[in-house]
Amino acid sequence: MAKYLMLKHYRGAPCPEGFVPMDQWTPEEISAHVQYMHDFAAKLEKTGEFVDAQGLAPEGVWVRYDGEGRPPVTDGPFAETKDLIAGWMVIDVDNYERALELAGELSAAPGAGGKPIHEWLELRPFMAAPPTITE
């Protein structure tokens, strides 16, 4: 039993072969893509493996502490930032193989021409609670 994060990137992931930006798809293709995502999440709810799914707006700022009594400093957004996260899905699965299988399935969402987009997803294990028995 382990939780994994499947991370989608706006930017920063390797570009899959034959990549077509979403704004070049037909509206029906976009609807089919969105439907696939919903169905995928619904399926995971049924299998008891779904934890969370969220999308992130592309615009954000950088914030940091600037000393006692001063407002936090903000900066950005930086157009050159390499990595831009688009959203995530968190799953709770029995093993790594299952996590891989699901990530592969999510990456097969349909795009232009109804063909799988082969999007690269980043799969990251959660840090767990320490096991009770260690020695």
Next chain:
Amino acid sequence: MDEALLRSLTPSVLTVLVRRGADFAAAEDAVQDALVEAVRVWPDDPPRDAKGWLVTVAWRKFLDATRADTARRRREDLVEEEPAPGPAPSVDDTLQLYFLCAHPSLTPSSAVALTLRAVGGLTTRQIAQAYLVPEATMAQRISRAKRTVSGTRLDRPGDVATVLRVLYLVFNEGYSGDLDLAAEAIRLTRQLAAVSDHPEVAGLLALMLLHHARRAARIAPDGGLVPLAEQDRGRWDTGAIAEGVRILQAALARDRLGEFQAQAAIAALHADAPTAAETDWVQIVEWYDELARLTDSPVVRLNRAVAVGEADGPRAGLAALAELDGTLPRYAAVSAYLHERAGDLRTAARLYTEAAGKATDLLERDHLTRQAARLNTRLHAGLDA
């Protein structure tokens, strides 16, 4: 109201319903409903016969649910028919329930969830909170698990080993969330030990008690992990240790050694040492040899290398480690520890940093980072002097 008593009655009430002809999935739902009702009603109106009360209410819930069902025909049969007293459910029924909930057709996470609900009497919400998943997800996991085992009859003996693996998983999940899964695992294993005389059941119960006994000393006030050697042994629960040792000795006397008894023996040797320095590492190495014969697990051999390092010196430990696969989890951490003991602080610091990067839980990562920082501070101070 005694919630522990309430929950301990869960398996026997459930088996009564199944004996009367209710299918497992529906019976399990009905028992949950009865438990909820008990929590509501008992504080003001405690029953004289707790189990009888639960059976009556659960049976009525089951009939209500069946009535709402489309299976009209079956319902009528059941309502017409005064529940046959049948053979009184015996301790074997509880055992069968453990087997069913740990059935090999279930994935580990489903078996854990089903065991906690059907045998442990926990609610779906409690289980979901303990495992940090949404309640809806846990509800689906449990109902799928019930469907998976729905064709399985309660009358065939299963394999105790599968049940023990499930209980071990529950125990090892740790202490996250409000629900104390470790204590719950001990309760369920104790209950299993009452209906099964398999020495490995006793071995697992002893193992759990011996580890649980050290719980208070295991976490520092700042939340960090305290390694065994640095724990305040005065904070160990001597009652739990004594019970664990007693159970283990009785199990070992039956001469049917298994991996849980061997693990418990190692835990008992640690528990038995008044100070870390007085630990009987030679005997611990022997038990690791025994354990390696029983399980052939690389993790066991890794732990054995630590024990060899204590029994025969860090050089011997490093030699034992050199025979193992360097990609094993915690290999770098063990190597770091042995290098420090051997006086090679620079290598140890580097390995602690490497181990922290590979840690799979936060407390361990922080602990290893602190070890690296401790050595680096010493090394820098040495250079400046």
